[in-house]
Amino acid sequence: xxxxxxxxxxxxxxxxxxxxxxxxxxxxxxxxxxxxxxxxxxxxxxxxxxxxxxxxxxxxxxxxxxxxxxxxxxxxxxxxxxxxxxxxxxxxxxxxxxxxxxxxxxxxxxxxxxxxxxxxxxxxxxxxxxxxxxxxxxxxxxxxxxxxxxxxxxxxxxxxxxxxxxxxxxxxxxx
Amino acid sequence: xxxxxxxxxxxxxxxxxxxxxxxxxxxxxxxxxxxxxxxxxxxxxxxxxxxxxxxxxxxxxxxxxxxxxxxxxxxxxxxxxxxxxxxxxxxxxxxxxxxxxxxxxxxxxxxxxxxxxxxxxxxxxxxxxxxxxxxxxxxxxxxxxxxxxxxxxxxxxxxxxxxxxxxxxxxxxxxxxxxxxxxxxxxxxxxxxxxxxxxxxxxxxxxxxxxxxxxxxxxxxxxxxxxxxxxxxxxxxxxxxxxxxxxxxxxxxxxxxxxxxxxxxxxxxxxxxxxxxxxxxxxxxxxxxxxxxxxxxxxxxxxxxxxxxxxxxxxxxxxxxxxxxxxxxxxxxxxxxxxxxxxxxxxxxxxxxxxxxxxxxxxxxxxxxxxxxxxxxxxxxxxxxxxxxxxxxxxxxxxxxxxxxxxxxxxxxxxxxxxxxxxxxxxxxxx
Numbered sequence: 001x002x003x004x005x006x007x008x009x010x011x012x013x014x015x016x017x018x019x020x021x022x023x024x025x026x027x028x029x030x031x032x033x034x035x036x037x038x039x040x041x042x043x044x045x046x047x048x049x050x051x052x053x054x055x056x057x058x059x060x061x062x063x064x065x066x067x068x069x070x071x072x073x074x075x076x077x078x079x080x081x082x083x084x085x086x087x088x089x090x091x092x093x094x095x096x097x098x099x100x101x102x103x104x105x106x107x108x109x110x111x112x113x114x115x116x117x118x119x120x121x122x123x124x125x126x127x128x129x130x131x132x133x134x135x136x137x138x139x140x141x142x143x144x145x146x147x148x149x150x151x152x153x154x155x156x157x158x159x160x161x162x163x164x165x166x167x168x169x170x171x172x173x174x175x
Numbered sequence: 176x177x178x179x180x181x182x183x184x185x186x187x188x189x190x191x192x193x194x195x196x197x198x199x200x201x202x203x204x205x206x207x208x209x210x211x212x213x214x215x216x217x218x219x220x221x222x223x224x225x226x227x228x229x230x231x232x233x234x235x236x237x238x239x240x241x242x243x244x245x246x247x248x249x250x251x252x253x254x255x256x257x258x259x260x261x262x263x264x265x266x267x268x269x270x271x272x273x274x275x276x277x278x279x280x281x282x283x284x285x286x287x288x289x290x291x292x293x294x295x296x297x298x299x300x301x302x303x304x305x306x307x308x309x310x311x312x313x314x315x316x317x318x319x320x321x322x323x324x325x326x327x328x329x330x331x332x333x334x335x336x337x338x339x340x341x342x343x344x345x346x347x348x349x350x351x352x353x354x355x356x357x358x359x360x361x362x363x364x365x366x367x368x369x370x371x372x373x374x375x376x377x378x379x380x381x382x383x384x385x386x387x388x389x390x391x392x393x394x395x396x397x398x399x400x401x402x403x404x405x406x407x408x409x410x411x412x413x414x415x416x417x418x419x420x421x422x423x424x425x426x427x428x429x430x431x432x433x434x435x436x437x438x439x440x441x442x443x444x445x446x447x448x449x450x451x452x453x454x455x456x457x458x459x460x461x462x463x464x465x466x467x468x469x470x471x472x473x474x475x476x477x478x479x480x481x482x483x484x485x486x487x488x489x490x491x492x493x494x495x496x497x498x499x500x501x502x503x504x505x506x507x508x509x510x511x512x513x514x515x516x517x518x519x520x521x522x523x524x525x526x527x528x529x530x531x532x533x534x535x536x537x538x539x540x541x542x543x544x545x546x547x548x549x550x551x552x553x554x555x556x557x558x559x560x561x562x563x564x565x566x567x568x569x570x571x572x573x574x575x576x577x578x579x580x581x582x583x584x585x586x587x588x589x590x591x592x593x594x595x596x597x598x599x600x601x602x603x604x605x606x
Contacts, residue, residue: 053282061191065198068217073205075213085217093224096191097320103267103287103294110320113227117220124219128212140215147223154230 012091012098012107013046019088020067026081027074034071041067042095050100057101064092079129086121090114120147185326186232187316192225192323228319232326237261239269239293239315239328245337249588252279252337254298257290258315260328269294270318270325276308278433279337302339304430304587305437309482310335336482340441341590347445347597374405411467412446413454413504413533414439416481417514417521419490423542426549428486428515431540434587435513436481438538441590442511443477454504455480458524459487462499467508493520497527506532513538516571516581526578535579538593543568544585 017039024034045060068088075081097110120143128139202218205211243256258269267289275283281300288295302308312332316325376392379399392400416435421428439455446453447469454467455477465473465480500510510533516522528535543564552560572581582593 053284055190058191058194061194065194065221069198069201069205069214072202072214072217073209073211075211077211077213081213082216085213086220089217089220093220093321096322099320099322101284102320102322103289105267105289106320109268110228112231113224113319113321116227116230117223120223121216121219124216140212140219143219151226151230 010046012095013042016064016088016091016095017042019084019091020064020071023071023075023081023084023088026076026078026084027071028076029071029074037067037070046095053101061096064095068092082128083125086125090118090121093117116147116150119150120144186229187325187327188225189318189323189325191321195221195224195323224321225323228321228323232319232324233317237317237326237328238330240330241271241313241315241332243296243313243335245310245335249342250301250303250339252281252298252300252302252339254285254300254310254335254337255296257293257295259293267294268317268320269328270316271296272314272316273298274311275300276306276310276337278302278304278306278308279310302337304434305339305341305441306337306433307339307436307440307478307481308337308433310337336478338437338440340437340444341588343594344438344441344590345445345448346594347442347590371404374403376400377403410446410451411454411508412451413456413467413500413508413510414443414477415496415500415510415512415528416455416457416484417496417512417524418457418459418484418487419521420487421515421517421521423515423517423546425486427542427545430545430549431515431542432484432486434540435538436484438540438584438587438590439513440478440481442593443481444474447471447474453477454508456500456503457481457484458491458496458499459485460489460491462491462496462503464500464503466503490520493523494527496524497531497533500528500533501531504533508533510535511538512536512579513540515540515542516575517542519571522571522575525575529578536593536597537575537579537581538584538590539572539575539581540587541568541583541585544587 020038020042021035024038025031027034029037041063045063048060048063049057051057071088072085075085093110093114094107097106097114099106123146124139124143126139127142128135199218199221202214202221206213206215206218237260239258239260241256241258243254245252245254247253258271260269267287271285273283273285275281275298279300279302281298285296285298288297312334315328315330315332317328318325376389377400379388379393379401383401387401389400389402416432416439418432423431443453443455450469452467452469453473454465456462456464457480463480463483465476468476504510510528512525512528512535514521514524514537516537516539525535525537543561546564547557547561551557568583572583575581580596582596584590584592
């Protein structure tokens with residue numbers, strides 16, 4: 001079924017809005033200001049992205065990033081907001097992938113990249129809150145350590161990603 | 176044919192990636208400053224995502240070929256094609272970077288649709304005036320679905336020529352040009368031969384093939400008779416484009432030159448289809464000519480010469496144009512001069528040509544509409560300026576009419592005035 005372009009980004013816009021709204025409820029802002037900030041920024045950003053096809057559409061990205069920074073800086077340092085912060089950030093990546101002006105199926109194609117980020121956040125969160133030390137710094141360090149291992153594994157598996165030398169034969173170039 | 180120098184194959188970060196990295200860094204700094212782990216956990220995916228998408232990209236060098244074409248009617252220009260790649264699963268992640276010519280209006284990014292062996296794309300542009308524009312060979316990049324990283328590809332791509340000529344230029348093919356060679360003066364030339372329209376019957380020769388024998392007439396006459404056919408020999412025309420700078424300024428000159436190039440290509444195609452011989456010459460400081468010839472190859476030669484014309488920086492003297500024209504084209508050939516006649520120096524070329532025996536018809540694109548579109552004025556001032564400009568233009572056209580007929584071309588989407596004029600051979604003749 002063909003969905004009109006402006007409506008195509010709406011479902012994941014709603015997911016991102018919901019994630020940001022939940023994060024906003026755990027901040028020091030009054031609930032109505034937090035919700036307005038979360039839902040308003042996502043709604044305007046989704047509209048901007050659907051409306052423009054040139055560089056102006058990046059204003060929508062800036063708007064959501066600004067809302068993320070503001071909400072994250074006022075969030076309480078407890079298990080719930082930490083998890084919701086990570087989820088909101090991942091929802092933002094999925095929202096980026098569901099671009100109405102691109103070929104449909106962006107979320108499916110972006111899944112490997114987003115899963116790597118989700119894995120790192122998950123390991124970090126679990127390390128921060130489930131280990132006996134219950135230290136966030138340990139969690140972040142664990143997440144980055146896992147990410148470094150994933151990167152190394154990928155590069156060992158696909159050394160061609162780092163290969164910038166010219167192919168020896170035209171056949172190799174055709175690849 | 177191919178895109179020339181080999182493109183860089185490394186990963187290129189988009190502005191969006193830098194935005195994410197910037198926001199991730201700010202969040203980490205906020206986390207450190209406020210001793211708040213939430214900001215760090217929000218920032219972590221933003222910092223990881225650009226590296227993660229780079230890992231999922233195609234290995235360098237990857238290859239993607241582009242086949243594209245332009246169609247559409249009147250002002251609509253629809254450029255569509257397909258990006259083909261060996262890695263079909265990557266097809267929907269390929270992006271086309273195109274430098275859109277200034278004469279064409281519309282978005283720089285196309286509409287994409289998945290295809291079995293790549294991606295289909297369509298640009299919907301408009302051309303407010305007739306134009307002949309070259310869209311340079313595009314660049315194809317792989318772009319991740321998040322829009323954070325790009326990797327250029329190698330492959331075969333060609334530049335694309337977008338032509339929008341006035342549609343009624345094709346009617347010029349019905350104009351019967353008069354051949355001036357080898358006899359002096361204008362003579363209608365035709366040839367009796369094996370092809371063309373029926374002309375008459377004559378006694379058959381032993382060399383006549385059976386298909387030329389008129390069997391019914393032979394039966395009636397009691398001796399073998401053969402058909403004769405008459406074929407009009409081609410006429411000759413030289414299309415002369417004056418690219419010298421005028422007082423109108425670079426912007427108006429360029430716009431008029433673009434419109435003139437489109438008209439000339441349309442006119443050349445119409446005459447070539449009618450089997451006429453067409454020559455082309457552009458005059459800037461010197462004359463650049465394509466000698467008379469016919470056929471498809473001549474169309475390509477003229478197209479390349481027309482596309483190579485630019486507004487001159489140094490104007491050559493008018494007499495040089497007429498003298499140089501004599502080196503390529505014998506006197507007596509009809510010359511269709513395309514010139515704005517905005518300056519006396521540009522108008523001077525007409526008497527020089529007529530003095531050297533060239534019957535000249537001037538097609539003069541009017542700068543009035545272009546100027547008023549470029550320089551917005553109050554309605555009152557606009558009316559006054561338009562009146563003054565019209566008087567000035569009529570005066571310059573009247574001066575040129577003393578030497579050659581002039582077609583004032585103000586509606587760029589039709590050449591009806593020129594067609595009407597050329598269809599009356601008596602009016603074409605110059606004393």
